[in-house]
Amino acid sequence: MIKRISLWLRDVLIKKKSMNATRIVAGGFAAIILLGTLLLMLPFASKSGESAGFLNSLFTATSATCVTGLIPVDTGMSWTFFGQLVIIALIQLGGLGFMTVITMVSFLLRRRIGLSERLIMVSTLNLNDMDGVVRVVRHALIGTFTLEGAAAVLLSFRFVPQFGLLGGIWRGIFHAISAFCNAGFDLVGGKFGAFTSLEGYNDDPYVLCIIMALIVIGGLGFFVWEDIVRARSWKGLSLYSKMVLSITAALLLGGALFFFCAEYSNPETFGNMPVWQKALNAMFQSVTLRTAGFASFNQGGLKDSSIALSCVLMLIGGSSGSTAGGLKTVTAAVLLLGLRSNLAGREQVTIRGRAISYRKVMDAMTLALILLVLFLTGSIVISLADSVPYLHAAFETASALGTVGVTVGITPGLSPLSHVMLICMMYLGRIGVFSFSIAFLTRSRYPAKIKYPDLNVMIG
Secondary structure, three states, X not given: OHHHHHHHXXXXXXXXXXXXXXXXXXXXXXXXXXXXXXXXXXXXXXXOOOOOOHHHHHHHHHHHHOOOOOOOOOHHHHEOHHHHHHHHHHHHHHHHOHHHHHXXXXXXXXXXOOHHHHHHHHHHOOOOOOOOHHHHHHHHHHHHHHHHHHHHHHHHHHHHHHHOHHHHHHHHHHHHHHHHOOOOXXXXXXXXXXXXXXXXXXXXXXXXXXXXXXXXXXXXXXXXXXXXXXXXXXOOOOHHHHHHHHHHHHHHHHHXXXXXXXXXXXXXXXXXXXHHHHHHHHHHHHHHOOOOOOOOOOHHHOOHHHHHHHHHHHHHOOOOOOOOOOOOHHHHHHHHHHHHXXXXXXXXXXXXOEEEOHHHHXXXXXXXXXXXXXXXXXXXXXXXXXXXXXXXXXXXXXHHHOOOXXXXXXXXXXXXXXXXXXXXXXXXHHHHHXXXXXXXXXXXXXXXXXXXXXXXXXXX
């Protein structure tokens, strides 16, 4: 039976010559979301015993598959064990990429990985070429399940005394997968209140540090993992991996320092905490904005300056080929390097003796402009549709588009129109970036047959 299902998926998703890689990824994720929606609509998926309705189910399934974390109803208080199982399965599929999971089935069945499959694996992991892609995927799967399993055991030590043996183990597994996949779904609402995320653990370094470690590791990218295992030293790492690690560290430490200073005396966030707890929660806030979606305090209490910086960090997101979303760290760095080169009057964009091609710079600029247009459109529509402050609407939109999941608390009360807008933002933020990357990876570029005369335009 498993073999037949695997072969059917292989034929439907890969062997259709009329479908290119972009459509396969977009259609595959859409099919997973639709299946998740139908399962969550079943009466026994909801604790009320009644169907959760199409829109709530679609919103939750999209958020889980796109590893976002925005939710219209509290996960722990609204969904049964079956519903929670569907959600965590969607998170794992969305975090690894459905093609990676199908590849895992091929590994188990000892089937050869074909050229078309390798191309889509390269695309879904945002790798540059097919050299060693099967090895990278194999190591990614082994590393993922090893880390998630170890974290589940560690978290269970804290959750079992609070929720009982089975409840504690299940929450350990659920939160380990949710954190590693940068999803942000939680199951502790029944103990600390609906939509409180990890606020009940903001004085617990044990839980927060484990969650932070999973978020950071999951957001680095499978290629960087492979490079670290291969090199085993900083000097042996590729320049790309050094860029990822350096930029990630700078964003995490810089963000933590900013939130520590900006929210230090804010009574709605850090004001009533001891210094060590302020530092812990400032770091957690900076880490979770890497597209994780957990929250250790009320995001609605943030100052306007903190909300603005949070939007920037959420839109940047994690690194390419990871479980995180967003523009991606190195993409943002390429834009800054391009700006530096242009201001310095240099035609080449360089870093440490290496040049970044003009095509890569233009790809980064195109992706950044697309995200900016989507961000402005979504935040304006939500602000107008529900008459909410623009900064709050921008925060929710950036959270959806960057597949983050943190919220200032307005998502459950938004109108159906705004919920549909957020669903579109989550899908475009996750699958849209995938499709965009694949389109540029697979597109053949030819020299222009006609060369037009230059047009002299005024800039600035």
